[in-house]
Each structure stands twice: as structure tokens, then as C-alpha cells.
């Protein structure tokens with residue numbers, strides 16, 4: 001990926017681009033800085049998570065989309081892949097949703113991360129990135145987990161048609177309760 005950093009005023013707010021497997025190492029640190037800032041985590045968490053992202057990039061149908069502003073800087077990103085048995089998240093969620101929910105996990109795309117840098121939140125960027133990520137996916141559903149709360153992430157997911165698969169679910173190693181959500185593809189609205 002070629003990125004230009006104009007010194008004058010940017011000519012556009014941002015564009016959403018696909019980051020191929022081969023370009024991921026070049027952007028993963030910048031993406032993890034956004035992840036850390038958006039989630040309010042300690043900086044060290046970003047390094048650990050970068051290794052996960054690179055590992056996830058080996059999974060089937062891995063897709064990574066980034067919003068890049070007119071100065072050539074990343075302002076948000078999302079990625080995911082096909083969710084299959086044997087993956088940490090998939091196996092835990094399969095238990096959490098129970099027998100009635102397992103159909104959501106058949107031919108599902110797991111939205112692993114979606115984050116927009118705090119300074120750029122609340123302007124529709126997250127929705128643009130998510131719609132770009134979801135566009136033309138071959139999967140039947142998109143599934144995700146997000147910390148419980150009354151916040152922008154929940155408003156976005158509800159707006160795009162995500163429904164509850166499990167609530168207040170506890171993942172090992174995290175004290176926060178999570179909602180597990182799913183939506184049929186294509187996403188609701190203008191996809």
C-alpha cells in the first residue's frame with residue numbers, strides 16, 4: 001500500500017481501504033494504537049494484541065479495512081474472518097449461545113475488532129468501515145461480542161440489525177460482561 005502524507009490541507013476527510021495480508025505488518029502498530037486509545041487500555045496491551053492480529057490474518061476469509069485520512073493517517077479499522085470450531089472465541093461462544101443459537105455460527109464471519117480513534121468518533125466513520133468490511137462477504141451471518149453498556153458501539157450494532165445471541169457473558173480472563181450479537185448478511189440499511 002502506498003500512503004501519501006500531504007503537507008497542505010487534506011483533500012478528503014478519509015477513505016476506507018482494504019489492507020491486504022502483505023501490508024498488515026506495516027499498519028498493525030498504528031491500528032493497535034487506535035485500539036488502545038478507543039478502549040482505554042494500557043499501551044502494552046497493543047503489542048500483545050498485534051501478535052493476535054497477525055495470527056488471525058492466517059484464518060480463512062480474513063479481511064481488514066482501514067479508514068485513512070487526508071494526511072495518510074489511520075483513523076479507524078475493523079477486521080474479521082470465518083468463525084470455525086477450534087478457534088478460542090468460536091468455541092466459547094458456541095457454548096454461550098446454546099443449541100438454539102448454534103445456527104448463527106454456521107458460515108459466520110466473526111467481527112473481531114472495530115475501533116475508531118477517539119478524536120474521529122461520532123461522525124459515522126465506524127459505520128462506514130463496518131459496511132465496507134461486510135460488503136459482499138460470502139457468509140450468512142456476522143457475529144461479534146462487545147462489552148455490555150449503553151454506548152455508541154451498541155447503538156451502531158442495533159442500527160445495523162444485530163440481535164442478542166447471549167447477554168452478560170463472561171470470557172475467561174476478563175471481568176467485564178459481554179453481549180454476543182449476530183446479524184444476517186447483508187447488513188440492514190444501505191449495504
Ligand SMILES: CC(C)(COP(=O)(O)OP(=O)(O)OC[C@H]1O[C@@H](n2cnc3c(N)ncnc32)[C@H](O)[C@@H]1OP(=O)(O)O)[C@@H](O)C(=O)NCCC(=O)NCCS
Nearest residue numbers: 038039114115116121122123124125126127146152153156
Ligand atoms: C464503536 C465505534 C467503532 C463506532 O464508530 P463511530 O465512528 O464513533 O460511530 P458511528 O459510525 O456509529 O457514528 C455514529 C454517530 O455519528 C453520527 N453520524 C453518522 N453519519 C454522520 C455523518 N455523515 N456526519 C456526521 N455525523 C454522522 C451519528 O448521528 C451517530 O451519532 P451518535 O452515536 O451520537 O448517535 C467507535 O465509537 C469506537 O471505536 N468506540 C470505542 C471502541 C469500541 O467500543 N469498539 C467496539 C468494541 S466491539
